[in-house]
Amino acid sequence: MTLDAAATGRCLDAIRARRPLIHNITNLVVTNSTANALLALGASPAMVEGADEVEEFVAKSAALVVNLGTMSADRAAAMRLAVAAARRAGTPWVLDPVAVGVMRYRSQLARDLLPHAPAAIRGNASEIISLEGRADGMAHGVDSVAGSEAAIAAAQRLARASGAAVAVTGAIDYVTDGSRTVSIHNGDAMMARVTGLGCTATAIVGACVAVESDGFAATVHGLAIAAVAGEIAAARSRGPGSLQLEIYDALYRLDAATLMERVQLQTR
Amino acid sequence: MTLDAAATGRCLDAIRARRPLIHNITNLVVTNSTANALLALGASPAMVEGADEVEEFVAKSAALVVNLGTMSADRAAAMRLAVAAARRAGTPWVLDPVAVGVMRYRSQLARDLLPHAPAAIRGNASEIISLEGRADGMAHGVDSVAGSEAAIAAAQRLARASGAAVAVTGAIDYVTDGSRTVSIHNGDAMMARVTGLGCTATAIVGACVAVESDGFAATVHGLAIAAVAGEIAAARSRGPGSLQLEIYDALYRLDAATLMERVQLQTR
Amino acid sequence: MTLDAAATGRCLDAIRARRPLIHNITNLVVTNSTANALLALGASPAMVEGADEVEEFVAKSAALVVNLGTMSADRAAAMRLAVAAARRAGTPWVLDPVAVGVMRYRSQLARDLLPHAPAAIRGNASEIISLEGRADGMAHGVDSVAGSEAAIAAAQRLARASGAAVAVTGAIDYVTDGSRTVSIHNGDAMMARVTGLGCTATAIVGACVAVESDGFAATVHGLAIAAVAGEIAAARSRGPGSLQLEIYDALYRLDAATLMERVQLQTR
Numbered sequence: 001m002t003l004d005a006a007a008t009g010r011c012l013d014a015i016r017a018r019r020p021l022i023h024n025i026t027n028l029v030v031t032n033s034t035a036n037a038l039l040a041l042g043a044s045p046a047m048v049e050g051a052d053e054v055e056e057f058v059a060k061s062a063a064l065v066v067n068l069g070t071m072s073a074d075r076a077a078a079m080r081l082a083v084a085a086a087r088r089a090g091t092p093w094v095l096d097p098v099a100v101g102v103m104r105y106r107s108q109l110a111r112d113l114l115p116h117a118p119a120a121i122r123g124n125a126s127e128i129i130s131l132e133g134r135a136d137g138m139a140h141g142v143d144s145v146a147g148s149e150a151a152i153a154a155a156q157r158l159a160r161a162s163g164a165a166v167a168v169t170g171a172i173d174y175v176t177d178g179s180r181t182v183s184i185h186n187g188d189a190m191m192a193r194v195t196g197l198g199c200t201a202t203a204i205v206g207a208c209v210a211v212e213s214d215g216f217a218a219t220v221h222g223l224a225i226a227a228v229a230g231e232i233a234a235a236r237s238r239g240p241g242s243l244q245l246e247i248y249d250a251l252y253r254l255d256a257a258t259l260m261e262r263v264q265l266q267t268r
Numbered sequence: 269m270t271l272d273a274a275a276t277g278r279c280l281d282a283i284r285a286r287r288p289l290i291h292n293i294t295n296l297v298v299t300n301s302t303a304n305a306l307l308a309l310g311a312s313p314a315m316v317e318g319a320d321e322v323e324e325f326v327a328k329s330a331a332l333v334v335n336l337g338t339m340s341a342d343r344a345a346a347m348r349l350a351v352a353a354a355r356r357a358g359t360p361w362v363l364d365p366v367a368v369g370v371m372r373y374r375s376q377l378a379r380d381l382l383p384h385a386p387a388a389i390r391g392n393a394s395e396i397i398s399l400e401g402r403a404d405g406m407a408h409g410v411d412s413v414a415g416s417e418a419a420i421a422a423a424q425r426l427a428r429a430s431g432a433a434v435a436v437t438g439a440i441d442y443v444t445d446g447s448r449t450v451s452i453h454n455g456d457a458m459m460a461r462v463t464g465l466g467c468t469a470t471a472i473v474g475a476c477v478a479v480e481s482d483g484f485a486a487t488v489h490g491l492a493i494a495a496v497a498g499e500i501a502a503a504r505s506r507g508p509g510s511l512q513l514e515i516y517d518a519l520y521r522l523d524a525a526t527l528m529e530r531v532q533l534q535t536r
Numbered sequence: 537m538t539l540d541a542a543a544t545g546r547c548l549d550a551i552r553a554r555r556p557l558i559h560n561i562t563n564l565v566v567t568n569s570t571a572n573a574l575l576a577l578g579a580s581p582a583m584v585e586g587a588d589e590v591e592e593f594v595a596k597s598a599a600l601v602v603n604l605g606t607m608s609a610d611r612a613a614a615m616r617l618a619v620a621a622a623r624r625a626g627t628p629w630v631l632d633p634v635a636v637g638v639m640r641y642r643s644q645l646a647r648d649l650l651p652h653a654p655a656a657i658r659g660n661a662s663e664i665i666s667l668e669g670r671a672d673g674m675a676h677g678v679d680s681v682a683g684s685e686a687a688i689a690a691a692q693r694l695a696r697a698s699g700a701a702v703a704v705t706g707a708i709d710y711v712t713d714g715s716r717t718v719s720i721h722n723g724d725a726m727m728a729r730v731t732g733l734g735c736t737a738t739a740i741v742g743a744c745v746a747v748e749s750d751g752f753a754a755t756v757h758g759l760a761i762a763a764v765a766g767e768i769a770a771a772r773s774r775g776p777g778s779l780q781l782e783i784y785d786a787l788y789r790l791d792a793a794t795l796m797e798r799v800q801l802q803t804r
Contacts, residue, residue: 021409028567029583031296031338035463040508045463046409047297050340052373060370061409070567072586072610074340102596105588141557141582141597193788195571195581240576241784248509252461289677299564299606303731308776313731314677315565318608320641328638329677342608516777520729 003182003217005263009256011212011221016042020062020210023091024203025049025079027069027098030196033244034065037200040251041225043207049075054082059089062210065203066113069098069142071106079109083116092119092209095164096202099142101130114162119215121158122167122202122223125151132158143192148172152268156181165219167205169198173223174268177216184220185264186227188234194244201226224263229254231262271450271485273531277524279480279489284310288330288478291359292471293317293347295337295366298464301512302333305468308519309493311475317343322350327357330478333471334381337366337410337464339374347377351384360387360477363432364470367410369398382430387483389426390435390470390491393419400426411460416440420536424449433487435473437466441491442536445484452488453532454495456502462512469494492531497522499530539718539753541799545792547748547757552578556598556746559627560739561585561615563605563634566732569780570601573736576787577761579743585611590618595625598746601739602649605634605678605732607642615645619652628655628745631700632738635678637666650698655751657694658703658738658759661687668694679728684708688804692717701755703741705734709759710804713752720756721800722763724770730780737762756801764798765790 021044026034031047038045048057051074058064064086066079086093095118100110110131123131124144132154148170155166160178167175173184191197205222212218232254233246289312294302299315306313316325319342326332332354334347354361363386368378378399391399392412400422416438423434428446435443441452459465473490480486500522501514557580562570567583574581584593587610594600600622602615622629631654636646646667659667660680668690684706691702696714703711709720727733741758748754768790769782 027583028296028564028585029571030568032298032300032463032568035297036508036512039461039463044409044411046367047295047338048367048371049296049338050373052341053339053371056371056373070583070585071589073588074342074610099582099584103584103589103592105586105592141580143580193575195568195575237785239785239788240572241781241788244572244784245509245513245781248512249505249507252507252509291677296564300566300568300731303565304776304780307729307731312677312679314635315563315606316635316639317564317606318641320609321607321639324639324641342610513777513781516780517773517775520775520777 003220004265005260007217008221008224008263009259011208012225012254012256012259014211015207018211019044020207021046021060022063022065022206022210023048023058023061024065025054025075025082026065026067026199029069030199033196034200034203036248037251038203038207040248041204041207049078051078051081054078055085058082058085058091061091063206064091064093065206066093067096067098067199067202068100068106068110076109079113083113087116094118094120094202094206094209096199097121097123097127097131100127118162118164119209120165120205120219122169122205124170124198125168128158128166128168129154148174152181165215167219167223169201169223173227175216175219175223180216181268182220183266183268184223184227186224186231186262188231190234190240190243191230193240197230225254228259228262271488272533273528275485276489276492276531277527279476280493280522280527281524282479283475286479287312288475289314289328290331290333290474290478291316291326291329292333293322293343293350294333294335294467297337298467301464302468302471304516305519306471306475308516309472309475317346319346319349322346323353326350326353326359329359331474332359332361333474334361335364335366335467335470336368336374336378344377347381351381355384362386362388362470362474362477364467365389365391365395365399368395386430386432387477388433388473388487390437390473392466393436393438396426396434396436397422416442433483435487435491437469437491441495443484443487443491448484449536450488451534451536452491452495454492454499454530456499458502458508458511459498461508465498493522496527496530539756540801541796543753544757544760544799545795547744548761548790548795549792550747551743554747555580556743557582557596558599558601558742558746559584559594559597560601561590561611561618562601562603562735565605566735569732570736570739572784573787574739574743576784577740577743585614587614587617590614591621594618594621594627597627599742600627600629601742602629603632603634603735603738604636604642604646612645615649619649623652630654630656630738630742630745632735633657633659633663633667636663654698654700655745656701656703656741656755658705658741660706660734661704664694664702664704665690684710688717701751703755703759705737705759709763711752711755711759716752717804718756719802719804720759720763722760722767722798724767726770726776726779727766729776733766760799761790764795
């Protein structure tokens with residue numbers, strides 16, 4: 001498959017045709033916004049995080065999204081069960097290593113989950129550099145101090161070591177499978193003023209891996225969809241409040257033709 | 269009391285006059301949206317779910333809403349305490365059996381709560397059929413595969429067995445007490461693209477049972493209010509993001525005259 | 537420093553220049569809205585509530601916000617650890633005693649946290665009166681039955697006993713350090729119809745104490761910013777749904793000149 005805006009459009013169409021069930025174990029900040037973004041896009045989200053339920057549910061799902069924000073011991077236990085069950089069931093899963101490198105507990109959790117073969121990993125520069133293991137402490141809370149380009153080499157190493165497609169998002173987004181690397185030049189600076197849009201992008205990647213077996217292509221498609229919806233929404237917004245609302249509307253109205261016009265991919 | 273749009277208008281006016289305290293134990297996706305919908309409507313919502321607090325609080329509340337989404341062992345324990353305390357205190361309570369039939373843990377929980385005499389139960393077709401006990405597995409995650417009409421007979425049996433008014437929502441909503449059955453022909457298809465609007469409808473039923481002792485009438489009123497607010501909001505929306513916002517505005521501005529114009533009830 | 541609208545403008549500018557990391561342990565209703573309000577304002581919010589993580593994180597943060605809504609045993613344990621760690625690290629912290637006086641469990645928790653030297657406390661009249669310890673049971677769920685002026689004397693006593701600046705919010709907001717007392721005459725009645733705007737005001741006070749070492753001044757600045765953003769947003773809104781969105785946009789666009797025009801402070 002050629003990796004271009006047309007392929008992203010086909011991925012979007014496949015999500016709408018198949019309406020994949022996306023199992024999310026995510027943080028308390030974005031539980032509602034993630035569900036709304038996936039519904040607006042055309043997928044079928046479900047938030048299931050009880051240790052008594054995750055194994056049963058992930059086996060019925062088309063993809064699993066694991067997001068490490070607002071971590072708790074209960075949620076960590078559920079994630080360990082869910083990721084192992086996803087691997088057994090062959091359900092592709094996506095990791096969002098929120099604030100890895102900032103707190104030891106979740107850094108360790110992320111390293112424990114990593115051997116369970118995620119299809120994709122999406123983080124900011126600090127998170128990807130920390131997860132890859134060469135350096136910690138480049139973060140400012142949940143935000144990255146470094147630009148996304150600072151993490152390209154770490155992302156490539158992490159992709160080769162883990163087998164996952166790895167995405168570093170920021171003003172420019174980078175996706176790599178360790179050999180191929182592409183950059184995505186879409187989005188808007190105001191997106192950093194809405195909480196959890198990185199988490200939303202990860203969840204959209206989850207919808208893409210549910211319908212596209214090439215994890216690298218699926219990750220590119222997911223980030224392109226999220227960034228294009230964001231830039232369309234930003235053009236209609238007066239601030240972060242209207243931006244968040246407009247993103248759902250933009251995801252709902254997005255079509256392959258708009259992706260063809262707007263997606264800016266570069267192969268590095 | 270005649271069950272018509274005028275009665276729904278009187279119920280709305282009673283909510284605004286009495287501002288009933290509605291105790292919600294609900295899921296993580298809709299905690300914020302449920303509180304906002306109840307506040308916009310004119311009720312006084314409170315989200316209290318700690319096992320150390322629910323018994324004390326439910327005795328002070330005018331109604332309790334129990335919603336089984338994003339289930340956890342802690343929240344299940346709190347629900348068991350709260351429902352028993354509601355029964356002791358005579359506080360009417362409403363059950364939303366989210367994804368019952370999809371996961372064994374919460375199916376069992378729902379069956380354990382059911383003998384505690386809920387005033388009303390609201391679910392989609394899959395949930396009502398599963399809760400009634402004749403069949404499982406008709407769900408697609410948290411959404412129903414079947415149309416609401418497929419669950420009318422199950423709803424009638426469940427109403428007779430439980431003593432609750434039972435509502436099945438979908439493109440058309442049905443409410444039954446086991447002998448009477450009405451259908452509500454309001455709402456908009458885009459409402460399925462906003463997460464948790466079924467949960468919102470259940471919470472509004474909670475506000476109605478707080479001011480209307482006939483559970484069947486209260487359930488009809490609650491669903492009619494939710495569906496009319498949704499259709500007014502949809503007419504002002506460009507997608508699910510603007511729809512969610514407009515629903516709060518519509519609930520806030522709704523009045524008896526608008527209900528008289530719009531509510532479409534049919535007795536079956 | 538003179539306590540006037542110009543000082544509030546300087547505080548706002550300092551938040552945007554320094555982008556302080558604000559550690560929030562807050563309730564499930566407002567997790568998303570608090571993060572969005574702080575981001576829109578220009579601060580860097582992080583929601584960290586796991587008992588395994590809070591001590592490490594609070595030491596890296598510029599301020600801590602502790603909000604007692606949707607209390608659970610796990611979150612209570614994390615708050616006890618976090619508040620003690622904040623004191624050790626010299627991180628200023630702010631207390632929002634949601635529904636204290638309504639339920640014994642959280643009333644006791646609030647009294648246990650109080651000796652750990654909060655920089656500021658913000659509540660409604662019922663909460664402040666109950667926390668000060670002279671009377672309980674004036675609340676209607678999470679809302680106050682009494683107007684804010686009914687709690688001025690209790691707030692002054694609580695400020696002297698605790699060393700914190702104490703704010704009572706309502707139609708008029710009052711802030712006292714036990715000797716000085718000011719009132720803020722901004723905001724809009726519709727703000728009571730959006731869930732958690734009191735919690736948002738507390739979080740904004742958290743951003744202010746991160747950049748302003750005088751807790752009394754910081755509390756005045758925070759409440760003035762929240763109330764002015766609310767009244768600007770209300771003028772653009774048709775109901776509580778649009779109001780919530782417009783508040784984020786207003787916080788994002790707020791500047792010192794607008795504060796100079798609008799802030800209405802009175803010294804009592």
